[in-house]
Amino acid sequence: MFDFLKKKFSGAVGKVSDKFSDEESLPGDETGTGKKMLPVEGETVEKASGKEQNGSSLSAEDISSTDDSGFKIAEEEKTSRFAIFRRKSTHKEEVSGTDKEETVDKIVPEDIDETRTGPGSDKVKTKDTSLESEPGLFGFATHKTISQGDLEDVLFELELSLLEGDVALEVAEKIIKSVENDLVGRKIKRRSDVALHTQDALKKAISEILMVKGPNVMALAQEARKAGEPLKLMFVGINGTGKTTTISKLADYFVSKGFTPVLAASDTFRAGAIEQITHHAENLKIKIIKHQKGADPAAVAYDAVEHARAQKKELVFIDTAGRMQTNTNLMDEMKKIQRVVKPDLVIFVGDALTGNDVVEQATKFNDAVGLDGIILTKADADAKGGAALSIGYVVQKPILFLGVGQGYKDIIEFKPDWMVEQIFGSDA
16 A cells, blocks of 8 residues: 555655765765764764875874874773763873873874974874864764755655655645755764655655544544434545445444444435445445435435434434536535535545545535545555545545445544555554
C-alpha cells in the first residue's frame, strides 16, 4: 500500500544525503567505511585523518612533537571517542644550562596555532580561548549548513514525482515548501544527520497535510445512544465507487461495537440497487427500510429515521443514488433528502484508484451539499497513495475510514499516524 510514495520519499532522502557524500563537504575522521564523518563539539577525535607532511596541520591522534629547542608536548592519552580534555603535565625547559621543571596546562588540538613564536623559542603560541566564536583547528569541520542550492534539484524532482503519483498540485507544493523551510539553514555535524533531518522534515510535512479536524463518528454514536436520538449518516458519491458495499461494511463495524444500525435504501434510481443493499442487510441481519424502485428517496430516508426512533436504534445509514457531480437533477434530489431528514453527517465515498479525479469529485459534492467526512475505497490496491494524501487537505474534511478489501471486515478507521507509518516504516 502506498508503494509509490514510499519509493519517492526514500529516494529524496537518499539524494539529499548524497549531496554531502564527498570528503570536501564533510571533512573529519575516517570511519573505516571510506567515508568522512564530522567531529562533534565536546567530543575527542579518536582517529584523525592524519597530519600533513608539510607540518601545516596537526592530527588529533598524534599531537606529540618536538621543536628545535627541545620543547616537547606530552602525547595525549586517548579516552573516549571525540572527547577533548585538558590535563596537567610537566615538561622541562633548559634555562642558562639549568633544568627547570614547571607545570603547564596541556595544549589540546583546538588551542594549537601552527606558528610558534620563533626558532628556538621556549613558548607555544595559543589562541585566545575567551573568544568562544573562534572555530580552532577543527572548527571548520564542526558543522555544515544546508543551503537552498543543496536542495533545489532534489525537491524539484520530488515535486514532479508527487504530481505523477496523483498528489494534488497544492499539496505537492505545500510539502516541498515545508521541507525546504525545515532544512535550509540547518547545521549538520555528520552525514548521517542529513538523512535523519530530511526524513523528519518529510514526516512533519505529511503529518501536517493529513491532520484535518473533523467528527469522531464513534463518539457521536455514543452521544446519540445516550440522547435516545439516532445518528443519521447520508452517503454520497458517484457511480461505481463501492458506496453500497461500504455502507454494509460500516454497519458491520458498528454492530461489532455494540450498536444497532438501520439501513435506508434511498437509491431508488439504479437498477438492482435495492436488491443489492437488501442482500447485504440479510447477510448482516440488519433491518432495512425500502420502497419500490422509482420511489421518492427522501421518503425512504424519512421512514428509516422514524423506525430508528421508534425502536431505539442508534444509527441510520442512508444509501443514495450514485451520480456524477455534474448531474444537476440528481444533485437536487440529494439535496431534498438532506432537507427532509437533516442528516448529522454527510459522508463522501470515493475510489482511491481514481487519483486526482476523486479529489475533484469530493470538491464538487462539498460545494453542493457540504461534506463532513470522507471514506476512500480500494485503498489496499492504491499503490500510489496520492488521493489519500491529498483529498482531506484539499476539501478540508477528514478521511474517516478506508476500505481495504472485499469482505465486511475490510474497513479500517483512518489515522494520520498510520499512514505516516505506512510510508516511512514502523519507526515513524
